[in-house]
Amino acid sequence: MYRKQLVSVALCVLVLTTRVGAWMSVGHYAIGRDAGMGHDLAGNMNLPDAWRNTDWMYQITDVFTWTHATQRTGTVLGVANTPRIVDDGRWPGRVMYTLATQKVGWPASDIEAAKNTARGFVGHNAMDTVVHFGYFLGGTLPLWATHHRDKETWADYVLWLTKGSGTFHSDGRSARFWDIADVQNSTAWPVVIPLSCHAGIARLAQGVARKLRRNMDFDPGTGAESGRYSTVEDVQAIDARVAAFRGEMSQAVRSMTHDEYDEMVVLANAQGWTVTELEGMFNASRSRAQAWISSYCN
Numbered sequence: 001m002y003r004k005q006l007v008s009v010a011l012c013v014l015v016l017t018t019r020v021g022a023w024m025s026v027g028h029y030a031i032g033r034d035a036g037m038g039h040d041l042a043g044n045m046n047l048p049d050a051w052r053n054t055d056w057m058y059q060i061t062d063v064f065t066w067t068h069a070t071q072r073t074g075t076v077l078g079v080a081n082t083p084r085i086v087d088d089g090r091w092p093g094r095v096m097y098t099l100a101t102q103k104v105g106w107p108a109s110d111i112e113a114a115k116n117t118a119r120g121f122v123g124h125n126a127m128d129t130v131v132h133f134g135y136f137l138g139g140t141l142p143l144w145a146t147h148h149r150d151k152e153t154w155a156d157y158v159l160w161l162t163k164g165s166g167t168f169h170s171d172g173r174s175a176r177f178w179d180i181a182d183v184q185n186s187t188a189w190p191v192v193i194p195l196s197c198h199a200g201i202a203r204l205a206q207g208v209a210r211k212l213r214r215n216m217d218f219d220p221g222t223g224a225e226s227g228r229y230s231t232v233e234d235v236q237a238i239d240a241r242v243a244a245f246r247g248e249m250s251q252a253v254r255s256m257t258h259d260e261y262d263e264m265v266v267l268a269n270a271q272g273w274t275v276t277e278l279e280g281m282f283n284a285s286r287s288r289a290q291a292w293i294s295s296y297c298n
Contacts, residue, residue, distance in 0.1 A: 022128040022136050023285065025049070025249040026156035029193050030163045031127050033178060035286045043194035044120030045127065045289070048092070050195065050245035054080070058144045062216055063231050066092060066209050068125060068132075071218040071225070079141050082133040090214050093121025094296045095205045114201035119297045126292035127285040135281050146271070154264040155278055157256065162275075172258035183254050192250040197242040199235035206232040 023031065025046050032042030048067035055061055058080045060072045069091045070083035089095075096118035100111055136151060137143040160166040160177065167176040169184070177183045183192050210232055215225035233241075268274075 022131045022133075022152075024152040024156045025193055025252060026160050026164075027152070027282075028124060028127060030159040031282060031286045031289060032123065034163060034282070035123075035290050039179065040194050040196065041116060041119065044116060044196060045123045046193065046195055046245070046249065047117065047120035047197055047242070048124045050197070050242045058138070058141070058148075062227075062229065065214070065216040066090075066206060066229055066231065067121070068128065071216060072227075073218055073220055076140070079144070080138070082138040084218060085129060085132065086218075090209065090212075091122070091125060091296075092202075092205045092209070093118045093123075093125060095208050096121060096201045097297050099204050099208070100201055110198065110200070113196070113198040115297065116196070117198040117201050119293055120197075122292050122296050123289040126289040130285040130288055131281055135277075150264065150267055151271070151273060153260075154268045154273060157261045157264055158275055158278060159282065160253075160256070161261075168258045168261075174253060174256040177253055183250075186254070190250075191246060192253045193246070195242055195246040195249065197238060199238035199242075202238050203233060203235055 028045040028049075029042050032045040033039075035042075037045070051061075051063045051067045053061055053064035053068070057075075057078045059075070060070070060080050060083050065071060065083070068083075069086055071086050072083050073081040075081060097115060100114035100118060103111055103114065106114070133139070137147045157166075160174075164178040165176050166174070169175045169182075173184055175182050175184065177192060180189050180192060183189060209229045214229040216227040216229050218225050
């Protein structure tokens with residue numbers, strides 16, 4: 001009995017502290033590939049999620065307000081409301097691209113790396129605005145857990161299998177993933193979904209957000225804004241978080257199984273989630289990502 005109680009508590013903690021977002025790593029990568037991006041740039045569509053976006057009870061972190069151009073909108077019974085997207089010039093990727101074009105003293109390789117970092121942020125944010133928070137819902141504990149854990153996981157499986165030529169091994173483990181014949185072969189493919197970040201340009205963009213005193217919180221009742229953004233990391237910290245998330249994404253793909261997929265299909269049927277609707281969101285996200293990158297990163 002005591003062991004069962006410990007397991008129950010551990011699962012509860014996992015649910016209340018899990019990473020949430022909109023599209024998950026396979027989803028962002030799939031949209032990038034479908035938009036005509038190569039392996040590396042498609043991987044960079046996941047960059048903003050290298051910064052943890054929620055804490056206990058889905059509390060929105062300070063840094064999420066920077067990575068996703070949002071403001072927190074309070075809590076109900078300790079659970080975060082859905083944040084609101086703020087289009088006031090705070091989009092980090094657009095800031096990064098402008099900064100990169102001004103760095104005339106940087107080597108050409110650094111400038112291009114900075115621009116690809118910007119493209120990752122711009123594309124990611126474009127994709128998310130399609131599904132935040134009308135498709136992947138939030139605002140209550142059941143919705144955060146069901147939509148930003150289970151529904152996103154189901155979407156990852158569907159997009160991997162339908163867009164990425166996904167297959168399973170006979171023992172149920174994930175196998176083919178787009179151009180990778182076997183993701184379980186970690187010697188040949190130590191990284192499944194690539195992720196690279198020019199930490200210098202990311203740090204500069206954080207500095208801009210701090211300098212412009214971006215408000216992180218919004219009161220829907222009064223319209224008041226508060227809570228100035230202040231986080232500016234050193235390049236070592238940014239490099240470390242990107243490396244950790246790159247490993248996390250690869251492990252997540254290797255951990256996909258036929259059994260979990262079957263469970264997700266059952267849940268999707270029970271919840272009324274359809275592949276047709278998912279496909280519509282996918283196509284809209286791809287079109288918006290292409291449009292934003294074309295508009296803001298050229």
